[in-house]
Each structure stands twice: as structure tokens, then as C-alpha cells.
Amino acid sequence: MxxxxxxxxxxxxxxxxxxxxxxxxxxxxxDLAARVGAPVELAGIAVRSLDAERDPAIPRExxxxxxxxxxxxxxxxxxxxxxxxxxxxxxxRALERGAAVVxxxxxxxxxxxxxxxxxxxxxxxxxLYEAAVAGAIPxxxxxxxxxxxxxxxxILGIVNGTTNFVLDKMATEGVELDQAVKExxxxxxxxxxxxxxxxxxxxxxxxxxLASLAFHTRVALADVAREGIRAVTADxxxxxxxxxxxxxxxxxxxxxxxxxxxEISVRVHPALVPADHPLASVRGxxxxxxxxxxxxxxxxxxxxxAGGRPTASAVLGDVVSAARRRLTGGKGLRESKDQRFPVLPxxxxxxxxxxxxxxxxxPGVLAQVATVLADHGVSIDTVRQTSSHTHSGExxxxxxxxxxxxxxxxEASLAATVDAVARLEPVxxxxxVLRVEGA
Amino acid sequence: MxxxxxxxxxxxxxxxxxxxxxxxxxxxxxDLAARVGAPVELAGIAVRSLDAERDPAIPRExxxxxxxxxxxxxxxxxxxxxxxxxxxxxxxRALERGAAVVxxxxxxxxxxxxxxxxxxxxxxxxxLYEAAVAGAIPxxxxxxxxxxxxxxxxILGIVNGTTNFVLDKMATEGVELDQAVKExxxxxxxxxxxxxxxxxxxxxxxxxxLASLAFHTRVALADVAREGIRAVTADxxxxxxxxxxxxxxxxxxxxxxxxxxxEISVRVHPALVPADHPLASVRGxxxxxxxxxxxxxxxxxxxxxAGGRPTASAVLGDVVSAARRRLTGGKGLRESKDQRFPVLPxxxxxxxxxxxxxxxxxPGVLAQVATVLADHGVSIDTVRQTSSHTHSGExxxxxxxxxxxxxxxxEASLAATVDAVARLEPVxxxxxVLRVEGA
Numbered sequence: 007m008x009x010x011x012x013x014x015x016x017x018x019x020x021x022x023x024x025x026x027x028x029x030x031x032x033x034x035x036x037d038l039a040a041r042v043g044a045p046v047e048l049a050g051i052a053v054r055s056l057d058a059e060r061d062p063a064i065p066r067e068x069x070x071x072x073x074x075x076x077x078x079x080x081x082x083x084x085x086x087x088x089x090x091x092x093x094x095x096x097x098x099r100a101l102e103r104g105a106a107v108v109x110x111x112x113x114x115x116x117x118x119x120x121x122x123x124x125x126x127x128x129x130x131x132x133x134l135y136e137a138a139v140a141g142a143i144p145x146x147x148x149x150x151x152x153x154x155x156x157x158x159x160x161i162l163g164i165v166n167g168t169t170n171f172v173l174d175k176m177a178t179e180g181v182e183l184d185q186a187v188k189e190x191x192x193x194x195x196x197x198x199x200x201x202x203x204x205x206x207x208x209x210x211x212x213x214x215x216l217a218s219l220a221f222h223t224r225v226a227l228a229d230v231a232r233e234g235i236r237a238v239t240a241d242x243x244x245x246x247x248x249x250x251x252x253x254x255x256x257x258x259x260x261x262x263x264x265x266x267x268x269e270i271s272v273r274v275h276p277a278l279v280p281a282d283h284p285l286a287s288v289r290g291x292x293x294x295x296x297x298x299x300x301x302x303x304x305x306x307x308x309x310x311x312a313g314g315r316p317t318a319s320a321v322l323g324d325v326v327s328a329a330r331r332r333l334t335g336g337k338g339l340r341e342s343k344d345q346r347f348p349v350l351p352x353x354x355x356x357x358x359x360x361x362x363x364x365x366x367x368x369p370g371v372l373a374q375v376a377t378v379l380a381d382h383g384v385s386i387d388t389v390r391q392t393s394s395h396t397h398s399g400e401x402x403x404x405x406x407x408x409x410x411x412x413x414x415x416x417e418a419s420l421a422a423t424v425d426a427v428a429r430l431e432p433v434x435x436x437x438x439v440l441r442v443e444g445a
Numbered sequence: 446m447x448x449x450x451x452x453x454x455x456x457x458x459x460x461x462x463x464x465x466x467x468x469x470x471x472x473x474x475x476d477l478a479a480r481v482g483a484p485v486e487l488a489g490i491a492v493r494s495l496d497a498e499r500d501p502a503i504p505r506e507x508x509x510x511x512x513x514x515x516x517x518x519x520x521x522x523x524x525x526x527x528x529x530x531x532x533x534x535x536x537x538r539a540l541e542r543g544a545a546v547v548x549x550x551x552x553x554x555x556x557x558x559x560x561x562x563x564x565x566x567x568x569x570x571x572x573l574y575e576a577a578v579a580g581a582i583p584x585x586x587x588x589x590x591x592x593x594x595x596x597x598x599x600i601l602g603i604v605n606g607t608t609n610f611v612l613d614k615m616a617t618e619g620v621e622l623d624q625a626v627k628e629x630x631x632x633x634x635x636x637x638x639x640x641x642x643x644x645x646x647x648x649x650x651x652x653x654x655l656a657s658l659a660f661h662t663r664v665a666l667a668d669v670a671r672e673g674i675r676a677v678t679a680d681x682x683x684x685x686x687x688x689x690x691x692x693x694x695x696x697x698x699x700x701x702x703x704x705x706x707x708e709i710s711v712r713v714h715p716a717l718v719p720a721d722h723p724l725a726s727v728r729g730x731x732x733x734x735x736x737x738x739x740x741x742x743x744x745x746x747x748x749x750x751a752g753g754r755p756t757a758s759a760v761l762g763d764v765v766s767a768a769r770r771r772l773t774g775g776k777g778l779r780e781s782k783d784q785r786f787p788v789l790p791x792x793x794x795x796x797x798x799x800x801x802x803x804x805x806x807x808p809g810v811l812a813q814v815a816t817v818l819a820d821h822g823v824s825i826d827t828v829r830q831t832s833s834h835t836h837s838g839e840x841x842x843x844x845x846x847x848x849x850x851x852x853x854x855x856e857a858s859l860a861a862t863v864d865a866v867a868r869l870e871p872v873x874x875x876x877x878v879l880r881v882e883g884a
Binding site for chain 1: 469587591741761763784
């Protein structure tokens, strides 16, 4: 394409993802040029230190510590440095100068998205972030564009590969959480400090982004009720199997009430998923997002949620989109926030529950427990009572295990109900309370 | 939005999909307006007859038989009439007059796509067709945009719900094809004349569209090797299960050789899919598209592939995209056809095969068969030999069943090999030859 001004891409960050983005632009320039309609040039890569050890494919002369100057000369700025600052300031600077921005920074979007979207709207440029949720899986664009003429009712997402790997390991090998986390660390699926994954912070940021997109409402990280997988035991996983479920850490976003005038609930927690649900077969470190929309019905998107190359694939797709728009003209995609649904507090969430109790193994206990549930307006779906001599591992002799699955109930009612059940004389222990999703 | 010129949508066709598109625009105008950024007005609905019986939600005053005049006044033309003419002429007319076009017409795109894309490129407007492949599943936009910075290697798609329903019925109930087709007809999943579905014509049109998108190459319907499911027996389905597979009608599009200088193979045929492959769990009339890309790795998109409301969801998403672009300016998305890979003839396709033979039940037969395969350069992966007295239903006494799964082999070599095997004295019958995909 002689005479066509090359589109200048500034890359901020050169970690695992940044390196793969740079390789993608450098290794195959003809291809990107054909897809965009003009040559695409990697103008430079902003790094903290010029001397860090890097992939030999990264030309040293592209590196700079002067991110501001790099941003100022760019058509498209790709931010893959992570963290809040200086990413936020650099993205705002890019948008104000009229550059399109592509980011993979879920933490920044969940914490400070509105400010960034307003800056993008004001400048009329694209702020694209396909890589911020579920890595390589195209999920942002489908919700933002393909479902723009539909009403999303509910999203159930396995959006954290580390915890899915850990739970899958527990299910297939019967090991406890600590052991599974250790294996994930050895394989590079989990950080030395696994808090962000195990305690659900990473999934919560993604839940906020997905809910904002799906419900055209600004949902902040603080709106997301969050519970990690630390309390999940090998015993829970085994009982899940016995009752026809698998345990998954889910990001849930749903509308309660009328789809055009409802309230939304956004949360992250471990949940029992029926074994025949499409999400149940998502194994290892894979991610999947299940979407229920009024018109489309159920949809699922499945793939790799992390890793340098998969994440770079999503970033490069956005680079092509942003670069094409620079070339062909027109304003960037606006943030859609027309619905402004109120976000419910965590205790108002409505789900089905499975409560597992150790009870005295004698007649009449189930009746007592069922009465307490009825008194609290919590309706029972199924009950399963097992004497300890048929299944081991449930504690003392003379105890039975009672597994109760409820119909949908408010989180607050369920908590009160469980408290009352725990006070019953023949109830030895509330072993676990798990939500059931996807039924 | 006072003072904003409403965007005028012309709807061509008022069948099952058209009715749902009209309802979507009429029932919820505020929502669409918010998503687009301007009011969206249904300018009219072109139909063949004003007097046909219709859904009461369709206002009679919107109906017209003068499609040309309707098209001439529109910003966005939605074509859901199907068939080649007059759809083709009306779409070309719309594009030439600068309107954006949204179509669900896979037959027209597969047969005459290039002409339409050239007209859209020349006018600089959008020609969007998310609904043409796999109904509600966002697959066109993800391949066209999200994967634009990646190299797609292979697509395996369950893109015809009727045949998936039929094969699933055969697998779960052990019935023969005719019976399963009859049930599909009773449930409205299959037409009175099921040829388009059962013989793979519908899937072949979708395969051509998917391959064109994924490989940035024009692939015509005539380039697609096509084999339907008519020859699949209950016995095949049962044997698939025994060997750890399910039979699915797949649309396959793949690159052989280097990803930037290879050849592509596009085909539709029944295939054995390993039971643990994500596609194996796609049940009933659902669709799913499995994509393997160099960077992203494996991805799967799952959902409803047909039906009025699901298809209308995809159409309305495109209407929002096209309307937004009318409002915000800029040229439409161009067809990407930079790669121009040659398309291989059917006999050059490379797949694994499972050949099932009835042989004389005596020592040495396997050695003879294996020698023929070796002589033809076809390499064996697994062999399973079963005497007829352990499994019934394989015909005469004294016969054994031999199931051979090969490594990847050219279609032509395999055909020659099977011919040679059939001529061996102890070989009574070649019971079936099925391709194996997704292993």
C-alpha cells in the first residue's frame, strides 16, 4: 500500500502479554496491514527498565522509559502494563490526545472504568478491552455488539483459570485445596501468593466488567459480592459429585424482576453446577462464559482465559479494530449505560442452596429441620439423608448426613434459616452451605 | 433525543424471523434508541402478499409490496426473505444507494457473496450477516473482528440443528435415521422435505461463509465437499459409542501447510468426534462452532442455531451496529480477502478414518489387512477386533468385526486403500468408513 501513512502503535508494558503483542506486530506486518488496510508500525515499547532480560524477538531500539512521549505520537495505544498507575494516567493522556486505546487491564477498568469511558466518549475514540475478561475468548465484543439488540438476563462465568484448575484437580484426584493450589503453583497456573485468584478478587473485577456490559449499567468492583474457594473441602467436592454436580467458582450477574426495570445482582462465589450443564465440562485452566438472553436463549463462549499468546490474540484483534476505525473514520464505540439498573446488596441475592448437615441418626430429625425451613419461607426442592454407616468420613458414629437443596431463596432468608437449623438439638453441625447455579 | 433524525429501517420479509425482528424494533424502541444513540424507526415491511395471515403485533399499515421504494428511503435494510431473487437485487439496490444491509441469507451469501461484498466496499457501507451462520451464536463478528489479529487453523462446526437433533436422537434412543427424522419433523425441527438439512446443503453454505471469514479467502459453495448423514445407521452410532465417540455432522474448514502460505480444505460430512471433545456434548438442536487459532488456541461458541427469536437477536445486534455507524460516521467493515489461499479438491483433504469391516473369524486376517494399509502408506492408530459371538448384529456366524482407526491420511489414499482391502478374500464387507475429527 504505497503512500498510505502507517498506523503507529505504542505498546505500554513488555511482560508476558506485551512480548507476545510485540511479536504479533513485528513478526507478521503484511498480514496486519492487509487486515487493517494500511501498514501497522510498532512505534515503541514503554518499559520501566531498559536493562531487564527480554525475549530476543524484542528489538532493543524500540524500548523506551519515556511512556508519555511514546503515547503522544501514537494512533493506537496498547496498555498491557497492568496495575492502576501509571496505566490510568497514560490511558487518559492517550484518549485526550485522540489516540484509540486497547487495554487488557481488568483491575483498572473495574476500579476506574467510568472515568476512562467518559474520556473516550469525549474524544470520540475507541477504548477496547476484549483481553480484560476471559483472555482469548471473544466475550466483550459479542456482549457489547452482537447482543446489543437483545436483553441479557443472566451471565454465569468461569472467568478465573487458576481456581478452575484447582477445583478440577480436587474433583479428579480427590485432593484438598492446599495440595491442588501447590500443584497449580508448580505448573505456573497460580502465583506464589494466590490470594487474587483463590479469594475471588480477579473474578470479581471481571464480573463487574461483564455486568456493566450486559446490563448497560455501571457496576463497580465494590458492587460485587465476593466469596473465594478457600472454604471448599475435598469432602464438599465429593458430595457435589454424589448429588450430580461439580463445584465451580462462578462470576454471576443477573437481572431480578422485569428486564427493563429490574435490579441486578453481581457476585462471585463457589457454586454447585449440575453435571449436565455446559459449564460443568469446562476442565483444567479453561474459562467459559454462559449467557442467557431473552431472544438468543442460552449461549456459551469457551476457551483459554489467560496466558501470553491467548491474551495477545485478543489484544491484536482490538488493535485491528481500532486501527481500521482510525483509517476509515467515524467515532469510536461508546459505552452503553442507558439502563442504570440499581445493584442489589449481597443479602438480597436470590439463589438455590444446598445445605449439608450432620444430624443425630434417629427418626423425626428431618421433620424438625423441614419445619424450620418452612417457618422461614424457604422451600425444599430435594432431600437426601444418608446414615454414616453407608458413607464414611462424616464424623461421629450415630450421625447421619442430611443434604437439602432448596428452591430459590434470598441470601438473607437462607442465612437466618441456617442459623435456626443450627440451633436444633439433633443438629450436630452445619457442614456446608453452597449455592446452586445453572439448574 | 429531541431533534435527532430517526434511523429508518426497511424490513424485507415477514416470515418467522422477520416477524420477530419487527417485534424487536416495535416493542422496545427506547432501548434500541439508547443503544444506537438515535431513535430507530421501522419504515416498512416488504411482503409478497398484503393479505397473508400474520402475527397481530405486525401493524398492517407498515406492510408494502413495493420493496424498491421501501429500500430507497432506508438507512438500514434488513433482508430476511431468503432465497436468491429478489433478495440479491434488493440488497444490491440498497448498497448502491448507500444504505447499510443486514442479512440472514446464507444461501445468497454462499452463492453470490463476492458481488455483494464488492458493492458494499464500493459504497463504503456495512454488509452484516451474523444471523446467517449458527443463528443466535455470535460467530461471524468474533471471527471477523476478534480474531482479526490471529491465524485461524481449523474450524469444526455443528451448524445444522436438524441433523444434530437427528444424530442425538439416534445416539440416545438407538433408533434408525428415518425414525429420528420423522420425530424431528413432528417437533418442527425438520422440514417436510429434509433434503437441505439431511444432505448437508445448509451446512455447506455455512461452511463456505465460515471458511471465507476465517481464512480471508473467497470460498464458494462449489468449493465445499459435501456428504450428508443419510448413510449413517443406528449400528454406526452404536459402534461410535463403543469406541468412545459420537457421530456429528461437521462443517470443517482448515489450513493445510504453512498458515500464511497454505491450502485450505472445506467440507461437510458426518464424523466421529471423541466423547470428551467439547463438541461431543452439544445435544439436541443446538449448534456449536469450535475454532482453533494459532494464538488464541481452542475456542468454542455454543447456542441456538435457528428459530425466530434467536435469529432475530443476531439480526437486531447487526441492526444496532449498522445504525450506530450511520450515526457516528465512518466507512463500513470491509470484506477481508487478503490471503487468497487455494482451495483443495475433496480428494486432497487429510483426515483420520475409522474403517469397520466384517472379516472371516480366523487368525491372520488382521495381518493381511494391515499389510494392505502399509502398502498404501496409510498408518494405523488403533485396531479393535471383535468376534461375532461377543457382539451380535454383525451378520453371519463365523465373522468378526474389525475396527481400524488410521492416522491422518489423504482422502484419495484412503479410498484406494479401502478398495484394496475390500478385494481381500477374508474380507466379507466394508461396513462403514467414517472420518474422525477433533482428536
